Amino acid sequence: MVTIRARIAWDGAKVDVLRLLPDSGQNIGAEVWDEDVTLFRPLDADESLTGQVVGVEIAGFLSFDRWNELPKLDVLWQLPGWKPLPLDKLLKRVQKELRERKAREAA
Amino acid sequence: MQSNTDERFFRVTVAPLLRRYRIVQDGSPLRDLLDELGPEASASIRKALIAGVATGQNPRVIARQVRQALGGNLVRALTIARTEVLRAYRESSRRTYQANSDVIKGRIWHSALGTRTCPACWAMHGTFHRLDERLDDHPRGRCAMVPVTKTWEELGFKGIPEAPPQIEKWTDLFDRFPNADKERILGKAGFQVYKAGVVKLEDFVGRRVSREWGTMRYTRSLRDILGPKEARKWMEKALNHPLRTEGAPESVKQRIERLIAEGKKSGEDVANAIQFWQQRLQSDIRLPSGDTAQITLDDLYHLMVDDRILRKPERVLQVAQGVFEIRQAKGERRRILSSWVEGEQPLYGFAIIEPDGRIRTMHVVGYNDLRKYRKETLLWSRSEQE
Numbered sequence: 001m002v003t004i005r006a007r008i009a010w011d012g013a014k015v016d017v018l019r020l021l022p023d024s025g026q027n028i029g030a031e032v033w034d035e036d037v038t039l040f041r042p043l044d045a046d047e048s049l050t051g052q053v054v055g056v057e058i059a060g061f062l063s064f065d066r067w068n069e070l071p072k073l074d075v076l077w078q079l080p081g082w083k084p085l086p087l088d089k090l091l092k093r094v095q096k097e098l099r100e101r102k103a104r105e106a107a
Numbered sequence: 108m109q110s111n112t113d114e115r116f117f118r119v120t121v122a123p124l125l126r127r128y129r130i131v132q133d134g135s136p137l138r139d140l141l142d143e144l145g146p147e148a149s150a151s152i153r154k155a156l157i158a159g160v161a162t163g164q165n166p167r168v169i170a171r172q173v174r175q176a177l178g179g180n181l182v183r184a185l186t187i188a189r190t191e192v193l194r195a196y197r198e199s200s201r202r203t204y205q206a207n208s209d210v211i212k213g214r215i216w217h218s219a220l221g222t223r224t225c226p227a228c229w230a231m232h233g234t235f236h237r238l239d240e241r242l243d244d245h246p247r248g249r250c251a252m253v254p255v256t257k258t259w260e261e262l263g264f265k266g267i268p269e270a271p272p273q274i275e276k277w278t279d280l281f282d283r284f285p286n287a288d289k290e291r292i293l294g295k296a297g298f299q300v301y302k303a304g305v306v307k308l309e310d311f312v313g314r315r316v317s318r319e320w321g322t323m324r325y326t327r328s329l330r331d332i333l334g335p336k337e338a339r340k341w342m343e344k345a346l347n348h349p350l351r352t353e354g355a356p357e358s359v360k361q362r363i364e365r366l367i368a369e370g371k372k373s374g375e376d377v378a379n380a381i382q383f384w385q386q387r388l389q390s391d392i393r394l395p396s397g398d399t400a401q402i403t404l405d406d407l408y409h410l411m412v413d414d415r416i417l418r419k420p421e422r423v424l425q426v427a428q429g430v431f432e433i434r435q436a437k438g439e440r441r442r443i444l445s446s447w448v449e450g451e452q453p454l455y456g457f458a459i460i461e462p463d464g465r466i467r468t469m470h471v472v473g474y475n476d477l478r479k480y481r482k483e484t485l486l487w488s489r490s491e492q493e
């Protein structure tokens with residue numbers, strides 16, 4: 001199974017848009033999955049989407065719970081210092097940390 | 108009567124000390140600090156501090172007076188006012204004790220012992236110090252001194268019952284505090300380490316020496332006390348998850364700047380996008396529906412996540428001006444669906460307008476993608492207007 005080295009971009013609970021983006025810096029374009037989830041795929045020279053999904057954007061991430069409705073992707077995602085994980089497992093773990101962070105900041 | 112006596116005490120004892128030792132004296136560290144603000148600001152702050160101490164004003168009142176000279180920085184104003192006023196009071200008290208050293212032999216460090224008291228000051232509470240030692244509290248410290256008189260026997264009177272000052276041991280009070288308060292004082296990890304008996308509160312006391320300011324107590328970090336490995340172990344235990352520095356979320360701006368620094372993204376594309384923003388996007392953007400939206404420079408970094416926008420930033424304006432539908436998204440947000448033509452090719456995009464009118468999500472997508480938003484309530488449609 002392919003592993004995508006990625007990073008999380010998140011600008012705080014007020015904006016609350018989580019982006020899991022490839023660390024390669026390759027050019028990516030968007031594809032709508034549903035009203036909360038947008039996927040990213042590499043762009044070719046004509047700006048057409050090509051290849052597999054390499055990034056995900058979720059609006060309202062802290063309250064997102066439709067894990068079963070995420071696309072079933074045949075790839076693993078690896079953040080620096082983490083072991084490779086399937087998309088839902090990685091995002092659940094990130095969500096737990098960000099919720100704790102929000103609670104700490106509120107306290 | 109009492110207030111007259113107090114006022115005279117301040118005027119006669121404290122104010123001259125403040126003037127002589129801290130404020131007016133050229134080359135004193137505080138004077139150097141204030142002079143960096145310019146001669147007028149420095150003079151106005153010195154005047155406010157001296158007048159405030161001489162009349163026994165609360166440091167908050169003094170801080171309000173010096174705030175303007177500090178460019179409106181109330182926190183800095185309060186730090187200077189509190190620190191220097193208390194330093195002057197303490198120093199005048201200490202010199203009074205020294206002047207009466209025939210009956211006073213030392214002083215005891217007395218802390219506020221509350222949840223806002225730092226671990227170092229908790230541990231210093233009740234410690235005995237000679238009269239030639241200054242109370243070297245940290246900035247904004249609230250600790251005070253309790254004089255210790257010589258015993259009757261030391262004064263040459265025998266057979267008189269002694270009455271030493273009754274200072275409650277901090278350990279007795281600290282042990283009575285609920286765990287939540289102990290955590291607030293020591294921090295989560297600090298409390299765990301203390302509870303396990305790995306460190307004593309006294310271990311948190313550090314002492315810095317500055318050539319300008321003299322000595323100062325501070326709270327040592329766990330890393331300093333235990334070493335980095337052991338401190339990390341306790342932090343992870345207290346937080347109940349591994350500490351990560353790598354892989355931690357970054358802001359979209361940090362991400363783009365990092366990718367440019369690592370040579371993975373073109374700095375030129377980003378510079379062009381910023382230039383376009385400066386020329387065309389800084390002011391309010393008017394939508395065909397009559398609504399307005401705003402994109403700040405920080406917001407632009409969100410939009411640059413999509414390379415079809417980063418490489419052609421003019422599309423931001425095309426998405427905004429090509430709106431054909433507005434739909435109700437979650438959380439009082441509105442989603443605009445847009446179309447425009449480049450050359451002969453129709454293009455489509457969407458953006459989310461936050462409740463405050465800001466746009467931080469925008470993508471160029473395919474026509475079929477926009478159909479996936481049909482479940483959202485339609486708020487405005489261009490076709491209905493035509």
